[in-house]
Amino acid sequence: MLTFAQWVQFTRIATAIRELYLPYPVILSLHLSFIALSAGMILMTNLRLLGVTMRKRPLAEVVNQLRWPKRIGFLAIIICGLLLASSKAEEYYYNVFFWAKMSLLALLAVHGLYFRRDVYNRAAEIDQAGRIPGKAKLAAGLSLALWISVAICGRGIGYIEPPLDKLHAARGADALIAGAQSHAPTLLGLNKGRSE
Amino acid sequence: MILAEANPLNASQLIFPTLEVFHIVGFAICVGTIGLVDLRLLGVGMNRQKVAEVAQDVAPWTLVGLALILLSGPLMFSSDPDMYYLNPAFQVKMVCFAGALLFNYTIRRRVALRGGAGAGAKLVAVISLLLWVSVIFGGIFIAFTM
Numbered sequence: 001m002l003t004f005a006q007w008v009q010f011t012r013i014a015t016a017i018r019e020l021y022l023p024y025p026v027i028l029s030l031h032l033s034f035i036a037l038s039a040g041m042i043l044m045t046n047l048r049l050l051g052v053t054m055r056k057r058p059l060a061e062v063v064n065q066l067r068w069p070k071r072i073g074f075l076a077i078i079i080c081g082l083l084l085a086s087s088k089a090e091e092y093y094y095n096v097f098f099w100a101k102m103s104l105l106a107l108l109a110v111h112g113l114y115f116r117r118d119v120y121n122r123a124a125e126i127d128q129a130g131r132i133p134g135k136a137k138l139a140a141g142l143s144l145a146l147w148i149s150v151a152i153c154g155r156g157i158g159y160i161e162p163p164l165d166k167l168h169a170a171r172g173a174d175a176l177i178a179g180a181q182s183h184a185p186t187l188l189g190l191n192k193g194r195s196e
Numbered sequence: 197m198i199l200a201e202a203n204p205l206n207a208s209q210l211i212f213p214t215l216e217v218f219h220i221v222g223f224a225i226c227v228g229t230i231g232l233v234d235l236r237l238l239g240v241g242m243n244r245q246k247v248a249e250v251a252q253d254v255a256p257w258t259l260v261g262l263a264l265i266l267l268s269g270p271l272m273f274s275s276d277p278d279m280y281y282l283n284p285a286f287q288v289k290m291v292c293f294a295g296a297l298l299f300n301y302t303i304r305r306r307v308a309l310r311g312g313a314g315a316g317a318k319l320v321a322v323i324s325l326l327l328w329v330s331v332i333f334g335g336i337f338i339a340f341t342m
Contacts, residue, residue, distance in 0.1 A: 025340045029333040032220075033227075036332065040228020041241070044254065054253045061244055069241045151224070152217050159213060 005089035017087035024087060031080035035151075038073035041066045042147060049119070049140035051132050059132070060123035067120075091164060097156035104150045111146065115139040205275045212275055215268045222264025223335075227328045229254035229261065230300060233308055237321035247317075251308035285341045289334025296327035 008014055017023045047053040048062045085092055092098040112120075119126075119136045126132060205211050235241045236250045245253075273280050280286045307320045 021340075025336050026333075029329075029336040032336065033329045033332050036224045036227035036328070037231040037235070038228070039224035040230070040232040040254070043225055043228060043257065044232060047257070053257065057245060057249070057253070061242070065242050065244060069235060148221060151220050155213060155216050155220060 002090070002093055005093040008086045009089040011086065013083070014086040014089065017083055024084070027080050027083050031077060031084060034073050034076040034080065038070055038077060039147070041070045041073065042143065045070075046140035046144050049132065049136050051137070058124075058127045060127050063120055063123040091162055092157070094162035094164075094167065095157055095160045097153045097160055101150055101153035101157065104146055104153060108143070108146050108150070111139070111142055203274055205271060212272065215272050218264050219268040219272065222261045222268060223332070224261070226258055226261025226265055227332070229258040230328060231325060233304075234321040234324050237308065237312060237317045239318075247311045247313075248309050251305070280338070283338055283341055285334050285337035289331055289338065292327055292330040292334055296324070296331055299324060299327055 009018065017027065044054065045062055045066055048055075048057070048059055054062055085098070115135070118133075119139045126136060205215075232241060232254055233247065233251045236243065236245070236247055242250045304320050304324050307317050312320065
């Protein structure tokens with residue numbers, strides 16, 4: 001895993017994101033923009049499931065119409081997230097918030113699979129019954145709680161800076177990294193240009 | 197600087213990150229609910245509802261998000277006012293934020309409540325999204341322009 005992280009962060013694209021000034025904050029801003037857009041859809045779906053809002057609109061219309069836009073939003077978030085994580089892969093390997101966030105996202109995947117059959121795929125039946133079952137409300141509450149926890153851990157990632165130098169020394173891995181770096185392609189010839 | 201040091205917010209390391217979380221959740225709710233209407237104007241998402249219906253449904257939640265932003269933001273600012281005030285990204289963010297809010301509660305609101313359709317309404321949605329995304333970019337770049 002650690003070796004994989006070290007390999008990932010010296011790929012050309014991860015190096016570019018790490019070493020240039022603009023890409024990291026730009027991708028981070030896009031990451032957050034897509035999060036905001038998806039958050040609106042997640043929030044309204046869950047609040048509708050809780051029976052708090054949009055009560056005049058059928059549950060099925062809210063759930064079904066937002067399903068694909070949400071998926072596209074998630075995809076965009078994940079692409080940005082992977083780019084960000086790859087640029088600091090080794091640091092994140094030691095970052096407790098990163099792993100907490102990944103675990104929460106795994107839980108959200110389980111959540112989606114578990115509640116899909118009885119809640120999200122049954123929105124029309126729930127409408128006909130005219131009453132939102134407890135399980136649907138549980139799904140909504142859990143989803144909101146998990147997403148807020150993801151946000152907390154996401155922000156937490158930035159507060160941890162693992163002392164990589166010390167860790168390398170402790171592992172006796174300095175030589176290994178130096179080797180990896182010297183094999184890493186120089187970025188767009190920028191580094192070379194500067195040194196000449 | 198005197199202000200920053202005397203500020204009780206700076207007494208604990210946990211306060212600022214906590215405020216940040218409120219700020220992030222707040223803008224996700226605020227921009228997300230506004231975005232839902234913008235996407236509807238663009239023909240994405242809640243298309244079987246009228247634009248005005250979607251706008252009315254989300255409006256109170258936009259205010260919830262705004263309240264979170266406006267409670268946490270100034271407190272974060274007070275933790276280091278000089279740094280923020282002189283930070284170009286912060287200045288850009290505030291201008292965009294003022295513009296986005298103004299646009300949201302004037303032109304965009306009128307278009308949405310009238311059930312806007314057509315190229316004009318789409319343009320309004322794009323401008324709204326761009327303004328809010330600029331605010332997010334400004335916010336992120338505060339930490340990258342020192």
